[in-house]
């Protein structure tokens with residue numbers, strides 16, 4: 259257990275947390291025993307906590323602060339829009355300039371033929387929208403039996419009822435009788451964890467083939483869509499084997515079902531392309547977006563929709579779906595400014611040609627550490643596996659909580675690195691520079707050493 263802070267201001271905030279706040283994805287009893295770390299400010303790729311510690315944010319918040327912290331232009335854009343028109347909705351045949359201009363800006367960046375955007379307040383709401391939109395689409399097309407959406411085990415598509423159901427996290431499913439009916443799952447392309455004796459390419463093909471078996475089992479006439487993250491994020495940065503996406507594409511081409519790419523993490527530059535679908539050459543019919551759309555400065559999400567789907571929706575009468583904050587003008591103004599920054603500063607191009615290759619090169623050097631069984635990554639997202647035995651891929655017993663201990667060492671030594679079980683993951687702001695990448699790697703190395711001494715003795 260961490261010692262209680264000696265700083266009275268920190269203790270006061272921690273008391274407020276215990277007395278009044280129910281934070282997301284938290285074991286309340288466990289947190290109340292020590293209190294949360296209080297983050298008070300941030301600049302560039304660094305955070306400061308209430309104890310004055312400077313911490314390199316290796317997770318860009320929650321994979322979202324793509325342009326880094328402290329961009330005045332985003333604050334200005336929000337303030338300007340608040341003065342001009344702080345709120346109006348997009349219901350009842352009204353609209354406002356920021357939402358319309360943002361829809362166009364997104365269409366310009368999206369894969370060809372995806373020219374319309376439905377706005378939401380978050381990534382979860384985007385995926386709820388995907389579920390409702392694909393079912394509505396097939397009903398309008400005269401095929402109302404096409405309702406089932408196929409997702410993947412250990413995928414993350416949000417924590418609303420539909421988002422958690424589309425996702426494949428058994429912990430989420432266990433709370434509240436999820437998934438809801440009409441959602442099925444196939445295995446994830448997680449070679450390190452589930453590949454057994456197969457080589458990665460063979461494994462990639464085999465798990466992709468499960469999509470075809472699932473479609474055939476359910477009957478093509480009952481399947482509406484397949485949903486997947488180009489790179490699974492919250493599941494542990496699962497970068498699929500090279501054979502995986504080509505095989506999935508082949509199957510999607512063969513059957514009359516829609517493909518929804520969940521780009522909530524991969525979108526807006528994370529892979530070195532504007533969207534992960536472009537990195538992998540995918541042709542989605544719908545793309546969920548959020549996070550990097552506004553660099554997390556204000557909440558916003560959306561679904562980018564292919565022209566052919568829009569043509570059908572246009573024939574469907576009213577789509578009974580939407581949110582008070584769909585296309586919120588302040589969020590839209592911030593998103594527009596965020597996209598301007600990403601474009602004009604050439605941030606996505608720099609990730610692709612300079613900083614991501616450097617990060618990936620340095621990250622792979624961590625594979626030499628005795629505790630590391632694999633390193634993997636693409637663009638500005640990466641993972642490493644903590645193992646007991648590098649060669650057999652044998653894990654530590656779960657009760658040793660090695661990942662959690664490593665995460666705590668990181669926090670205490672000025673680095674945010676997240677743990678998914680014993681998989682350590684990073685997704686730093688896209689603006690991280692080579693000197694800061696060196697800082698990240700040096701701190702990660704030190705924390706691996708500390709973890710190794712703690713668990714190996």
Ligand code: PMP
Nearest residue numbers: 380381382414415416520522523
């Ligand atoms: N999809 C993916 C791929 C995500 O990573 C997340 C959030 N981590 C979501 C959906 C849900 O987004 P939100 O938390 O904004 O609802």
